[in-house]
Amino acid sequence: METLTVLQQYLIPRPVGGLGGGAAALVVKQSIDYVTALDIPRDLIDNTLSAFRDALDNEVRTVLSADNLSNAFLTNLSTFTVKIINPIIKLTQHVSSNIGLGGRISINDFGRVELALGRELARLIRSTNYSRAEDLVYALSILIEHDQWVINNVVKYGFDGLMDRINERALNEVGETSAYLMATMFAWYSSTTAVLGIVKEFRRENLDSLAQWSRAYAEELDTYIDTLDLLISDETYKALREEGVIKQ
Template sequence: MLAPVILQQYLVPKPVGLVGTAAISMGRLGDYATALGISNDLVGNITNAFRDALDNEVYAVLNAEDVTNTFLIDLPIFTGRVINLMIRSTQDVVRGISLSKISINDFNRAELAISRELARLIRSTNYPHAEDLVYALSMLIEYDLWVVNNVVRYGFNEVISRINERALNEAGEASAYLMATAFAWYSSTSAVLGMVREYREGNRDLLARWSREYADELDAYIDTLDLLINDETYEALVEEGVIKQ
């Protein structure tokens, strides 16, 4: 849900002159969550949570004299503010797919369309580190797609069971890098798109670079989880002695 939230926050004050996907996004963004089975109340709570994060943790890290220390202090606060809402939105999407209200292809297309538009907006600023932010965004979207597609494929309880038995540490690390990527990306992107007016350019740029570095780690853990969740690859790794049971 992070990509549509930030797209909404950027577009709502600036609706004039939008064309193509941006105009469609602006016109239908309110319907995005509804179409995916997410309640309006939850959408409102998610939007408010990220707005509060923008006013607090994001502002703090963008203006901190010691950006490293501030990031480490505020990351758990940011995580606590948004993580349960993100989990609930994923559960709502999976429930909608299981009840045939939407298809998995609908979800995939919606996520990719929103992310493409947001990537276009980031690149349109000609920000020197735009590609770092676009890459981090792509990994955040990939994680969303990975979670939803696997829960739909195996079922929520089965995914949790496989993680507990095969990949508990890896899942924990993936979650940590997910939130670090999200916080760094959201902070830097908010400055790049003008959603935060007061910030240190050095902090913005450092956070953009961090978002890519964290996203690299997230990508590696997604690949690892994919191997461990899949029965065929997991059994092959056990047979080859890579994993000891």
């Protein structure tokens, strides 16, 4: 369940003017080198980009201009999820397997590059002086946290091992986590593309609501990440069972 943060500079088209400054250029170069080192197949990158661009042209623009935002968000969230979930899962499997097999990219490399991309995007969001910029930055930070949680655990346990633990210990919790992840991503992606000037026509009240919702959903997502962390960890899960917190 990879978020769009792994290929951040690709999944969101650059606003007019692009990234500025030497530091920004370095971040982009590092991320391109990183993608190259992971040897991600071109068709997988293209499919992922296509899914997000399709969502941008349809679901994102729809909710940003909708007369009834709540209804439009719920209606389009399912379509958004269907479009992006498959390429994201495939991307996650590929990235985690390449890291886990001792490739040129380590788990620490993954974390450093993704955080660098996140910091640069946060800088871009803040540079707009949008009144709810910190809501978007917070939501971004939780999306990155989720991203790294998934990759770390897939590398640690293997994809099948992680799925086994989820099926045995946290099936309901991972369902809730996935729902909040998709809602966070949709609200954040929609509002961020408007703030960065990628989507030009939108209702300001919709933008503000979506930014606020992205934070609210992200707060719930953060709580579920903590819960999953307890249930997936063999040591913690064993301790919780021994203490009777979790029934045998």
